[in-house]
Amino acid sequence: MKGLARTGKGKIGWVEKGKPVVGPRDAILRPLALAPCTSEVHMIWGDIGDFMPTDRVVGHEAVGVVDEVGSEVRDFKPGDRVIVPAITPNYLRIPSQRGFAQHCDGMCSGMPFCMAKDGVFAEYFHVNDADAQLSLIPDGVSLDQALMIGDMMTTGFYGAELADVRLGSTVAVFGIGPVGLMAVAGAHLLGAARILAVGSRPNAVKVAREYGATDIIDYHNGDTVRQIMDLTDGAGVDAVITAGGGVETIGQAVEVLQPGGTIGNINVMEHAESIPIPLGAWGGGLGDKTIRGGLCPGGRARMERLVALVKYGRVDPSRLITHRFTNFEDIEEALLLMHEKPKDLIKPAVILE
Numbered sequence: 001m002k003g004l005a006r007t008g009k010g011k012i013g014w015v016e017k018g019k020p021v022v023g024p025r026d027a028i029l030r031p032l033a034l035a036p037c038t039s040e041v042h043m044i045w046g047d048i049g050d051f052m053p054t055d056r057v058v059g060h061e062a063v064g065v066v067d068e069v070g071s072e073v074r075d076f077k078p079g080d081r082v083i084v085p086a087i088t089p090n091y092l093r094i095p096s097q098r099g100f101a102q103h104c105d106g107m108c109s110g111m112p113f114c115m116a117k118d119g120v121f122a123e124y125f126h127v128n129d130a131d132a133q134l135s136l137i138p139d140g141v142s143l144d145q146a147l148m149i150g151d152m153m154t155t156g157f158y159g160a161e162l163a164d165v166r167l168g169s170t171v172a173v174f175g176i177g178p179v180g181l182m183a184v185a186g187a188h189l190l191g192a193a194r195i196l197a198v199g200s201r202p203n204a205v206k207v208a209r210e211y212g213a214t215d216i217i218d219y220h221n222g223d224t225v226r227q228i229m230d231l232t233d234g235a236g237v238d239a240v241i242t243a244g245g246g247v248e249t250i251g252q253a254v255e256v257l258q259p260g261g262t263i264g265n266i267n268v269m270e271h272a273e274s275i276p277i278p279l280g281a282w283g284g285g286l287g288d289k290t291i292r293g294g295l296c297p298g299g300r301a302r303m304e305r306l307v308a309l310v311k312y313g314r315v316d317p318s319r320l321i322t323h324r325f326t327n328f329e330d331i332e333e334a335l336l337l338m339h340e341k342p343k344d345l346i347k348p349a350v351i352l353e
Helices: 038-045 142-164 178-189 202-211 223-229 248-256 302-310 329-341
Strands: 001-009 013-015 026-034 062-069 081-082 125-127 168-175 193-199 216-217 237-242 257-265 292-295 321-325 347-351
Touching: 001 329, 013 329, 026 081, 026 142, 038 125, 038 223, 038 329, 062 125, 062 142, 081 142, 081 223, 081 329, 142 178, 142 237, 142 257, 142 302, 142 347, 168 248, 178 193, 178 257, 193 223, 202 216, 216 223, 223 248, 248 257, 248 292, 321 329, 329 347
Parallel strands: 168 193, 168 237, 193 216, 237 257, 257 292, 321 347
Antiparallel strands: 001 013, 026 062, 026 125, 026 347, 062 081
């Protein structure tokens, strides 16, 4: 089979590999839709992928059709069209039983795609523990929508959950790329009264407003922290979701957060040894401000709940897709586009049907 791989730091290329072998509880899928993610950008052009072997197939966002199932798989069969979560943990491990399957075999180990095995940008790909991971695509849910559920939607919504967004609260979302936009939508669904979205790209601003943002904070118009404090009459916000920026963003989030509030971080950070936190804004360490960061949940139960929100019209994640391709080989161009990030880009996708 053919797959798109990381062939070295800052390099990608097509490689030939054997078709994956199915285990008793596993499934082999063919892709119906694929999308590149900023995580691949970190893996290929950043430092995160330095441990990866040469020619590791990349990609972790996919919708597929089941090609083969193992002897112990009960709920899925060849021909089923399914959502594949980016996070496919081993649910038999102790951390999974404690509620943190994302870290089943160590920090952030719940995403074996790319990290421990070949990813989904291939003509066939492997999914472990199919009954625990896959979710059928119901009637009325498009491939575009289903594709955005497995990573973008679950990650953005997790940011709102980590930040403990509550009814009537005021929330700031730092970064309105595709994950941040889903964080806006998640905060809106959880009942936030006011959502301040930090970003400036016209396409993203438009979609942020469609998902429920009430205010747009453009850093071109002045200091982000000052703008948020001015808009809230100096009070700050009840919750912050950090979905973009560098390590300094956490410090900004602490500055605008009220005592008793929570920061939910879903942003991957690199190129730093530590995160600076302004002591004054943190009350010298006594400010009753909570910082939580987490890898998004995966698994079948999570996917089925998210797809229900789409099926019944609560949210349409397909609005994230700004660049659409239709051929399997186009995943290379889509990935390069994600790396270059032109101003009109939110999310590229390859839809094969």
